[in-house]
Amino acid sequence: MPSIAAEVTKTARNVDTVVVDYATGYIRHLENNIGPQHDLTAEASFIASLLVGAGVEKPAAQQLYDHMLKEFTVLQKEAINEAGASAQSQIIDQQALMSAVNHASNRQASVLNNNIFGVADLDHVGGRKVESRVDKKKLEKAEKKIAAKMAARAAKDAAQVQYEASKLVTETQDSKDYDEFFLTVNPLDLGMAGAGKTKDIKIDNFDLHVGMGQRILSDTSLTLSYGRRYGLVGQNGIGKSTLLRALSRRELPVPKHITILHVEQEITGDETSAIQSVLDADVWRKHLLKEQHTAVTRIAEIEAQRKTLTEQGLDDNSAEIRELDDEQVDLETNLEEVETKLVDIESDKAESRAAAILSGLGFSQATQGNPTNSFSGGWRMRLALARALFCKPDLLLLDEPSNMLDVPSITYLANYLQTYPSTVLVVSHDRAFLNEVATDIIYQHSERLDYYRNANFDAFYATKEERYKNAIREYENQMAYRQHLQAFIDKFRYNAAKSSEAQSRIKKLEKLPILELPEEDKAVEFRFSEPEKISPPILQMQGVTFGYNPERLLLKDVDLDIQMDSRIALVGANGCGKTTLLKLLTDQLSPVDGSISKHPRLRVGYFAQHHVDGMDLNLTPTAWLAKINPGKSEEEYRRHLGSFGITGSIGLQKLALLSGGQKSRVAFASLCVSYPHILILDEPSNHLDTAGLDALADGLKNFKGGILMVSHDVDMINRVCNQIWVSEKGTVSKFDGTIKDYKKYILSHASESGVVQQH
Missing domain, CATH: 3.40.50.300 (P-loop containing nucleotide triphosphate hydrolases)
Structure with a gap:
């Protein structure tokens, strides 16, 4: 069982060292001097509340509190037993011990809540005087630092409201x-x-x-x-x-x-047109145009009023006309400033620029309105x-x-x-x-930011690995040097002839920077189950036509052949029918014309873009797998989830509590539980981090069945697929080239149409 001080250090690894040093020193003193007179609840509450105030989360503090109370109770019982017959009357029987623990556990929440936003009082905990030999000046310094951080955090929360x-x-x-x-x-x-x-x-x-x-x-x-x-x-x-x-x-x-x-x-929808919504986003321009319109309108009104007064016989020196002239001068001065600002921000080019941006993002000229x-x-x-x-x-x-x-x-x-x-x-x-x-x-x-200057992602990834290896070497070298110094100190600390050398090494040891063992990114692996072999044809579309509205067909005369060794990426603009085609292949929709033929033993694994919608978020991953594919033991489901990085306690949490990336991994596990021959994937890379994307790409490359993937992730397509099919203008056709060639094709056509413009 690790010592209480070690548990405190582990729990408070992100807390200021001065607080940790004080807490561990206090506990070590208590461990060596605990007696029948100590109030264990007060001691444990004091340490827990101090750490919560310094930044430790409540659940971790609660766990540490329970551990401290248990260990303190054991130490106190040992102290009573060692006191001999004269102290037998003070021995706490097992039932009383459990009662004390339960009482302390009930009391702990209120103690922590009372202390969490304040600073723990060293002299008074639990309503009594606590014996202490700690450095109160050091604690006072720590308390001031904690209070300053809490005040700064409260100020940030206030700013957040503003x-x-x-x-x-x-x-x-x-x-x-x-x-x-x-x-x-x-x-x-x-x-x-x-x-x-x-x-x-x-x-x-x-x-x-x-x-x-x-x-x-x-x-x-x-x-x-x-x-x-x-x-x-x-x-x-x-x-x-x-x-x-x-x-x-x-x-x-x-x-x-x-x-x-x-x-x-996403923005909130209203009756404003798409292009006007973009123009209105520049509030500076919007307000300047409003000021310009107001000034021009008012100047026209003044000129009309001045003309009327002149016709009534008033001359230029009359008070009424002078007042109008003064107002007009002010308006014209302000109008000149406004128009200068509008020129500076190139307001006259705004509409064409907004239209070009919308066009590049897929909005046609018609839909912009x-x-x-x-x-x-x-x-x-x-x-x-x-x-x-x-x-x-x-x-x-x-x-x-x-x-x-x-x-x-x-x-x-x-x-x-x-x-x-x-x-x-x-x-x-x-x-x-x-x-x-x-x-x-x-x-x-x-909890830090590392900078990789003049580096794109590939350069960063290569450099990061080298930095990690260097950090490991530096850490190991320092640990070896520390051990060397410590061995000399331990051997000659009390040797009169070597004491000065030992003291010199102690100073060297104290001056060494504290290095932490670099954290290695968690390795993730996706293992897609190997399907049984079946002979072709596997899955074919022949002359398939489909439309949600018979008068507006989305797909027409589509031919597509998927085999066990296929690695097909389906690309194209949003709304061109890619997801619709996947739903036709998975029997969620039926074609208006043409046919879809399948091998009689074919099993298809389908990953939906909005896969979360099909999950029962109140179930755990294991329970959900059992629900959609019953007949296996819990151990089999957990082992299968583990092959997609859902391990340990994660598999026992409700799906609602998992991150987007974890839900995606559960979805991958669910589609492979039936050993599919073909994987049909709709935007599989969404929500996955770098490690998850690497694992997915490697897993798909090693999969023994066929793959049809709709994805916007060019790197994923490049690593997994060897065929590019393009959905555009109501049909689907094979593209002669790689995904990089397709990107060049897009840019060349966009440039020809004037969509891609320089700023």
Whole structure:
């Protein structure tokens, strides 16, 4: 059983060292001096409440509290037994011990709650005096540091309320609220007031928490050089989106003259047209145009009033006409300033620029005039992205933008961002997208940010592995050196002839920087079950025609042949019928004309783009597998889930509690439990982090059956598929080339049509 002090160190690994040192020192003193007179509940509550105040989460503190109380009870009982016959009357029998533990457990919650937002009192815990030999000055210093951090965190929460709407283009607010919030975070005169000031961002030594609990970043610095494009990468759940939100809400001290836009959620639909919605996103332009219209209208009214007064016989020196003249001079001066600002922001080019952005993101000229409430969620996300690109903020924040786009739109966006004049910070796991867009990579892990300058994703990935190996070597070398010094110290500490040398080595040991063993990314592996062999033909479409409306056919005369060795990627713009084709192959829809033939023993595994909709989120992964494919033991289901990275306690949690990436892994496990011959996958890479994407690509490459995949992830397609089929203009045809050739084809056609333009 590890010592109590060791458990405290483990639980409080992210807490300030001065607090940990004090807590462990206090416990070691107590372990050596515990007696019948000690109030165990008070002792354990004191340590737990101190650590909660320093940042330890309540569940961890509760677990530590129970452990301390149990161990203290054992030590106290031993102390009583050693006291001999004279202390026998104080021996606590087993029933009394259990009663004490239960009483303490019931009392603990209120004790912790009473102390959690304050600082624990060393002298008074549980209503009595506590004997202590600790350094009170050291504790007082620790308490002040804790109190300062808690106050700063409370201030951040207050700021969050003030800037709640600075999500800007993404918050579900009406247009009036959006304008007010835009101007709150990005005031109208910001661009003019910030002229000449640097737009680099450097925020030093900050912590970032989720609410008042989990720490995302600790004593970290964020540096963003103006005009650079940063890819923010890291494992699922590490806090990348939290960092973007903190920047967008100005919870972190971004210089006030720097404008920010964050694309996170879809916009709210109304009767505003798509193109007008994009134009209205630039609140500066909108307000300047309003001021221009108001001034021009008022000047016309003044001239009409002046003419009327002149006709009535009043001369230019009359009070009425002088008052009108003064007002007109002020209006014309203001109008000149407004028009100068409109020229500076190239307002006259706004409509053509908005139309080009919308076109690149898949909006036809006709649909650009449709009201925003006529678009589905995915298209509203594109509108949110278009609005942000149109505004051209100094800092553009994008959270997994490729998840909402098809391959043509991703290709357009990557090309657009390559010439974007300001700073971009994008969270993405799409390697191909980051390779094209990112000039630098920021790797978020272990509550810190590591910078990889002048690196796209591939360069980062190679360098990260080398950094990890170097860090391991440095750690191992220092550990060996520490052991060497410690061995000398232990041997000669009390040797008079060697005491000075021992003291010298002690000082060397104290000055060594504290290195931690580098954390290795968790290895993930997807193992798709091997199907039995069946002879062709396996799955064929012949002359298939389909339309939800007979007058508007979505697919016409489609021929497609899938074999056991097929590796087919189906690409094309959103809305062209890719998902519909998959549903025809999986019998969710029936063709209007043509035929679909299947091998009589064929088993198909289908991964739906919105696979979560088909899950019972109140069940655990094992229970859900048993529900959809009964007949196996719980151990078999758990072993099968383990082959997709759902291991240990994760398989026993409700699906509702799992992350998006974990739900995807459960979905992959479910489609393979029946040993399918063909995998039909609709956007399988969404929600997976880098490790999950690697595991998926490797697993699919090793799969012994056929694959038909709809995906926007160019890297995934490139690694898995050897055939590209394109859905466009109502039909599906094989593309002669690779996915990279298809991207070149898209860009060449977009350039010919004038869609891709420079800024």
